[in-house]
Amino acid sequence: MVKYYRIITNYILKLPENKMLLLLAFFTGLLSGFSAVILKNLIHFFAFTLKGWFNTTTESYLYLLYPGLGMLLGFRFVKYFVKDNIGHGVTKVLLALSKNESKIKAHNTWSSVAASSVTIGFGGSVGAEAPIVYTGAAIGSNLARVMGLSYKHMSILLGCGAAGAVAGIFKAPLAGILFTLEILLFNISVTSVLPLLVSAVTSATVSFIFFGKSFVFTNSIESFTITNIPYYILLGVLCGFISLYFTRTTLAVEDKLKGITNPYRRWLITASALGLLIFIFPPLYGEGYESLTALLNGDADSAVGPNIFGDLIKERWPLLIFFSAIIFFKVLAMSFTNAGGGVGGTFGPTLFVGGVTGFVFSRFINLTGLHLLPESNFALVGMAGLMAGVMQAPLTAIFLIAEITGGYVLFMPLIITSIVSFITIRSFEPYSIYTKRIANNGELLSHDSDKTVLTLLKTSDLIETDFKPVNADANLANLVESIAVSKRNIFPVIDNSGILFGVIFLDDIREIMFKKELYEVTPVVTLMKDTPVTVTKDEKMDIVMRKFESSGAWNLPVVDNCGKYLGFVSKSKIFSAYREQLQQVSHE
Secondary structure, three states: OHHHHHHHHHHHHOOOHHHHHHHHHHHHHHHHHHHHHHHHHHHHHHHHHHHOOOOOOOHHHHHHOHHHHHHHHHHHHHHHHHOOOOOOHHHHHHHHHHHOOOOOOHHHHOHHHHHHHHHHHOOOOOEOHHHHHHHHHHHHHHHHHHOOOOHHHHHHHHHHHHHHHHHHHHOOHHHHHHHHHHHHOOOOOHHHHHHHHHHHHHHHHHHHHHHOOOOOOOOOOOOOOHHHHHHHHHHHHHHHHHHHHHHHHHHHHHHHHHOOOOHHHHHHHHHHHHHHHHHHOHHHOOOOHHHHHHHHOOOHHHHHOOOOOHHHHHOHHHHHHHHHHHHHHHHHHHHHHHHOOOOOEOHHHHHHHHHHHHHHHHHHHHHHOOOOOOHHHHHHHHHHHHHHHHOOOHHHHHHHHHHHHOOHHHHHHHHHHHHHHHHHHHOOOOOOOOOHHHHHOOOOOOOOHHHHHHHHOOHHHHOEOOOOOEEOOOEHHHHHHHHHHOOOOEEEEEOOOOEEEEEEEHHHHOOOOOOHHHOOOOEHHHOOEOOOOOEEOOOOHHHHHHHHHHHOOOEEEEEOOOOEEEEEEEHHHHHHHHHHHHHHHHOO
């Protein structure tokens, strides 16, 4: 087996670079497609087994138990088998690109699929898309690592895996490519798009083979009417504000719940709250795609499902209030699921909330008699509006919704609502739900090449250690001995434990360094200068550059967290590394 593996590996590595990447992109798409098929089937199996026989409100009391049980199983699986944090898959992929040289652990090729299928199948109110993106990206990353490829090629294959994952889970190859370009790989050449295309088409083909050619969401849409444009604009504004609520509430609630240090106590609180929410609002169960499909087909009564409100919910205004509440509670249900130990993403809930928002908006306009709007159309367009706002990826939103619903006849309203939603939220929030946390930590790659390069540069990789340290107890004679064997003109002064005391510049002692009568009577501590600015080895490069600017120095000493001297970092080496990295980024 090892022999055949080496033969295949050697054959692939001997191929021209472009052909090698295309071949590996094909295998990445193939594996990502099969992973998407497996995940969807597992979720449907668990969900059908647990609630496929529900017909009455009495049976729906099990909603109080199912989600918490799924969260517990997912939590214990991650804690005792995976032993790693695998939540928030898209954010983890972004961190791998910016901090870990596009390397993702091997277990992520399967662990997210296993944990999320249980979480969602048992009713966790999250989506399967982020886990499958993490899985696809891990497949591409590990395939590149096994083949011994460079960071550049590993990043491209990671992107191929993510594109294949989205294409496979939605049967939407174009959306998979746009998702990768808008959210993950910002600086990429036209030639590098070809592997993404191969991976996305391959993965979508696998999905078509297993699930058929039907759209992910069947719907009964009507043709676009130009008189409805003002209402699509208003829907875009509404989606922008709900996107703002979605993003900030999600992050705030999850951060608050993380303050509960006991994981079982946190699970008990979140599982109880989630079970109660789903019992009151059954469409919150799992991804909610069944209810969303019903809304897209104009069947709001079926979208409600077995519930405790009985015939009351069939009245026009109570039904509107019911779905309005779902918009706000879905965000809480999703946050409870993730914070309580479940594994899932925000992609699916974004689509769900967007569809409900479009339905609620159009139903409200219809009930007030202001205008007659096609509710199915607005539910469909609302999905794109919220995606454009929450993910701040309008192109992905437009083409994804068109691909998964067949709603190309609504291309103009999809564009209008998505752009308006994007502009609205960007007026208040510059980062998406995926990037806000890591942007605050200075770890986000962006469309700005300068910022991207600074993010990729690591201070620890640029430390120069050929400076000759001098002990704080030494004298001028010892210093002269160090000068004789050093090629640098700066000499760090340290104590016996390696703590940095200060620095001595050659220019400052040039006048006395040849006066031998001063050698034994001049302590080095009288010659050194304090170090007003130091750098730690893990400090972000943008902070390091600000320290250079404020101090006016050309070299800055680097210390560890305890103050021990490690070396120096210089502007010249940073600029050299910057130019090299910028050249790589510009040609990816």
